[in-house]
Amino acid sequence: DADVTQTPRNRITKTGKRIMLECSQTKGHDRMYWYRQDPGLGLRLIYYSFDVKDINKGEISDGYSVSRQAQAKFSLSLESAIPNQTALYFCATRPFGGQGRRISEKLFFGSGTQLSVL
């Protein structure tokens, strides 16, 4: 089983609909991240969370919201989907180094959710 699981794998929806993308992890990591990937633009950070009570906006948070239901679960919502939110969405996790110690920035990614907004 995958360590970082994203559901659904693919989703097609209409403009104005509310959509939730889910991410769960079995790695026991504190840090969780949501990215979107657009062709020719690489990955851009939407939101990130250091623990259940610590959620932060990333580079492109407008139009998105998140919920950290538990250490292992981090959901991304589009309250009213629009066509330019069509993209490949990735969830990623990373362990905390502890006591302020910086560790190498290895992220563990899920397989992605391809979202199409018509």
Add this chain to the structure above:
Amino acid sequence: AQSVTQLDSQVPVFEEAPVELRCNYSSSVSVYLFWYVQYPNQGLQLLLKYLSGSTLVKGINGFEAEFNKSQTSFHLRKPSVHISDTAEYFCAVTPQGGSARQLTFGSGTQLTVLP
């Protein structure tokens, strides 16, 4: 702030040939550098990283990269590619002592290995 430029969006190469994927970065502070690989229908996986020390970094699957501070580059190389190396490759940078939320990704290079 930092930025990453991957100079080639697509690189086709024949099997067993050498390959170099180019990455240049811009930053006002010292950085950590990474290469991630994305195989079809999978998430990104860390290929290799440069944090400090030797400027030649070896990663998984026979890949290596060389950090060149004067040229602000971190090019990825493999002396002989296989069909299974077909994937998209992303260069990424973060300030030293920074965190994953400060990670900036390049736009990616699609490596296609031809038989």
